[in-house]
Amino acid sequence: MVVLGIETSCDETAASLVRRNPDGSGDILSNVVLSQLDEHAPFGGVVPEIAARAHVEALDGIISQALARAETTFDDVDAIAATSGPGLIGGLIVGLMTGKAIAAATGKPLYAVNHLEGHALTARLTDGIRDPYLLLLVSGGHTQLLVVAGVGDYRRLATTIDDALGEAFDKTAKLLGLPYPGGPEVERRAASGNPLRFDLPRPMRGEERLDFSFSGLKTAVRQQAAKHARLSEEDVADLCASFQKAVTDTLEERLSRGIERFRADFPEIDTPALVVAGGVAANRAIRTALASLTDRHGFRLIAAPIELCTDNAAMIAWAGAERMALGLPADTADVAPRSRWPLDESAEVRIGSGRRGAKA
Ligand code: KG4
Ligand code: ZN
Numbered sequence: 536m537v538v539l540g541i542e543t544s545c546d547e548t549a550a551s552l553v554r555r556n557p558d559g560s561g562d563i564l565s566n567v568v569l570s571q572l573d574e575h576a577p578f579g580g581v582v583p584e585i586a587a588r589a590h591v592e593a594l595d596g597i598i599s600q601a602l603a604r605a606e607t608t609f610d611d612v613d614a615i616a617a618t619s620g621p622g623l624i625g626g627l628i629v630g631l632m633t634g635k636a637i638a639a640a641t642g643k644p645l646y647a648v649n650h651l652e653g654h655a656l657t658a659r660l661t662d663g664i665r666d667p668y669l670l671l672l673v674s675g676g677h678t679q680l681l682v683v684a685g686v687g688d689y690r691r692l693a694t695t696i697d698d699a700l701g702e703a704f705d706k707t708a709k710l711l712g713l714p715y716p717g718g719p720e721v722e723r724r725a726a727s728g729n730p731l732r733f734d735l736p737r738p739m740r741g742e743e744r745l746d747f748s749f750s751g752l753k754t755a756v757r758q759q760a761a762k763h764a765r766l767s768e769e770d771v772a773d774l775c776a777s778f779q780k781a782v783t784d785t786l787e788e789r790l791s792r793g794i795e796r797f798r799a800d801f802p803e804i805d806t807p808a809l810v811v812a813g814g815v816a817a818n819r820a821i822r823t824a825l826a827s828l829t830d831r832h833g834f835r836l837i838a839a840p841i842e843l844c845t846d847n848a849a850m851i852a853w854a855g856a857e858r859m860a861l862g863l864p865a866d867t868a869d870v871a872p873r874s875r876w877p878l879d880e881s882a883e884v885r886i887g888s889g890r891r892g893a894k895a
Contacts, residue, residue: 536613536859537564537605539637540852541598543630544622544650545676546571546581548593549848550601552612553660555856561660564605566842566849567597572716579715580705587625594633601848609641614865616855618848619647620873621676627872635868644865646855651878653850655683658810658837660853666804669797669834671790671825674813675701675716678747680793681878682800683810686857691879692793693745700782701815703749707778710757711771721775722818728769728776733759735781737788745793746885752781783824790825794832810837816844 542549548571552564571589575581602608617634620627631647638645654672658664667684669692678695698706701718708717713724735755738748756778763770790809797807809829815821822838829836843849859865877884 536856537607537611538614538616538646538852538856538859539598539601539612540648540848540850540855541594541615541617541630541634542650542653542846542848542851543590543594543626544618544620545626545846546575546586547846548590548597549846550594550598551848551852552601552605552607553849553852553856555853555860559665559860560663561853561856563660563849564607565601566847567601567604568842568847569593569597576715579709581623583623583625586623587629590626590629594629598633598637609637609643612641612643614644614646614855614859615641616646616648616851618650618653618851619870620649620876622650622874624872624874627874631870631872639868644859645868645870646858647866647870648851648854649876649878650846650851651677651876652689653854654812655681655689655878656686656854656857657812657839657843657850658683658808659857660850661839661843662808662837664808664810664837666807667801668808668810668837669793671786671809671811671816672813673700673811673815673821675699675705677813678749679878680745680790682797686861687863689878691877691882692796693747693789694882694885695747695749696885697748697750698753700747700749701813703753703782704815706753707756707775710753710760711766711774713771718815718818721779722820724772724775725779725820726776728772728774730776730780732773733777735759735777737781737785739785740788745789745796747785747789749782752778752785779818779820783820786821787824787828790828791832794828794834798832807834808837809834810839812839812844814845817841
């Protein structure tokens, strides 16, 4: 089964062809991603109107490229999968309408995919996991810990009560005068900094519930920075290193509780997996911290290659393929995009949960 995936929920215009084999394994036949980073960078963040217009201009060409690279045509495609939420509504409309048009013209079924489900199921594509697993989704718009018990079965264990982790990296970068997107820049500066120089908080430490909080940490960086009339390169590096250390300490403490919870809920799984996805998963200090955490707890860490951690359409195609393989019904032509669409609809609404707006 071959599925064409379309992703336009934020600032990447992406299309991909993915094959799902009868044994449940998958192959990515093509994975084309056009980043709009340069168009948004001057504004220090994603501008929804610019994003929507850029998707309109680029999407048909990106789909043609994805078909060409996979050496395939619409005739060989069994289904279309398009992101229909959560995200920026303008971009979602562009991608979903394009998906509907292709489905109508070719007579193929259309699957309207939750972008977060794409992130959640990627490990089943890359690593063929079938057991339930723990998923840490850390991006510019989300910080969630979920149990992925199967296709369509997601239970949120924790979410951020204020800023997403990527957002905290981006805001920290901004207040230190570093360019957008801040995450990679903070990581780069941190490499030469002293993580012990500044005393920053470890938010939520010791709290019984599993949730995350990052806005206080960013504020603490601001207060420390304000004590200096002018920040030297060394000050910036030390602040970045201290911030990143506070982040990794916090993730380790919060996740060790999540891991224990998962172990208690699924005692039959021998070596459970912690999967990390989302743009922040590109951070090497975070990957290293998670690797030692999982080692200590007898879990294995699965971190997808960076291009499958950040937004892409292969994960959308795969989510569509998984649904099709299960015989789940396709969506009809009147399916509507949803700017807010939590994965676990039964979980209490919080800021970080399937939220409206930028970056899922
Ligand atoms: O997954 P992504 O490309 O878009 C979504 O949010 O869906 O993630 C972007 C976020 C941004 O906040 C960016 O600063 C952060 O991921 N990020 C990083 C790193 N690379 C990207 N944060 C920390 N360290 C990095 N190396
Ligand atoms: Zn995403």
